[in-house]
Amino acid sequence: EKIYQTSGHLEAYSEMMYSPMDIDGQNYRVKPMNCPAHIEIYKSHTRSYRDLPMRYCELGTVYRYEPTGTLHGMFRVRGFTQDDSHIYCTIEQLSAEVEGILDLVDFLMTTFGYQYKVFLATRPEKSIGTAEEWEWSTKALREALDRRKMIYEVDEGGGAFYAPKIDIKLLDSLGREWQGPTIQVDLNLPKRFNCTYIGSDNAEHRVVMVHRAVLGSMERFIGGLVEHYAGAFPTWLAPVQAIVLPVSEKFNDYAKKVHQTLRQEMFRTQIDMSDDKIGAKIRRATMDKVPYMLVVGQQEQDSGQVAVRTRKGDQLGVMTLEAFIEKIGQEIRSRSL
Secondary structure: OHHHHHHOHHHHOHHHOOOOEEEOOEEEOOOOOOHHHHHHHHOOOOOEHHHOOEEEEEEEEEEOOOOHHHOEOOOEOOEEEEEEEEEEEOHHHHHHHHHHHHHHHHHHHHHOOOEEEEEEEOOOOOOOOOHHHHHHHHHHHHHHHHHOOOOOEEEOOOOOOOOOEEEEEEEOOOOOEEEEEEEEEEOHHHHHOOOEEEOOOOOEEEOEEEEEEEEEEHHHHHHHHHHHHOOOOOOOOOOOOEEEEEOOHHHHHHHHHHHHHHHHOOOOEEEOOOOOOHHHHHHHHHHOOOOEEEEEOHHHHHHOEEEEEEOOOOEEEEEEHHHHHHHHHHHHHOOOO
């Protein structure tokens, strides 16, 4: 528990933390954030300016006592895993680090097919640190956004209790906003934990800490993707990319060969060898939103081909398996939406 006294969590965030557990006379807490643990790793050795920037990343599970009324499916939960990263750098390196994160955010959100809004969240009423530290950190984020020519709004008082942040809100296909990536420039935690490095002048200097989560909560991000695409994921993202549908039992062996070939090419495929008629198989695959259905019957078996149709009902005709592999492979490699 002492680490959260040092970090300020008990002072400014205790209502979101679970109660302490007494183990052999020592109070323990399940972690609400990964930052203090990463700071301990940084402090485990004396650091030089030649070591910086140092970037730690963890798929870390955290636990927060969210009020019952705010819990909502996969979007607001009490235990979740996030791609939590902390960067330790000099003041001179800060701009490049923040701008690099903004580039990564834009690349990933564009790849996943999201439009997004950007907010600069400033000091909240309940916070730690001096006005000068908050002003400097906020200015650093603002200048990074300006250099990247990003359009943003100011969210007054929306920052974390220890640092201002850039908040990215993702827009789904219905125009709804979901919490997305966050970037925070933090002078307070390095000060509280005395995180330093030895500079080129052989003197100690305080390090600057950048908090970064791009996907954020894995649960929330996956839930958002399901909502965004209504389950009809792009082929590269679909859990099942193609399904082989034999017209009847006597074509099962050929269907197995097609399925095996696709699996060997590392495509995520299934095969439906149920006794249902082909129409029922197609309806089921369509309801499951599988991007491609490969129907195989007498003609396809005799010619060594497949009849391809999409979940939208488009008939792409009969083609060789090699031609289909090239088509779907190109779609996946390009991450086509």
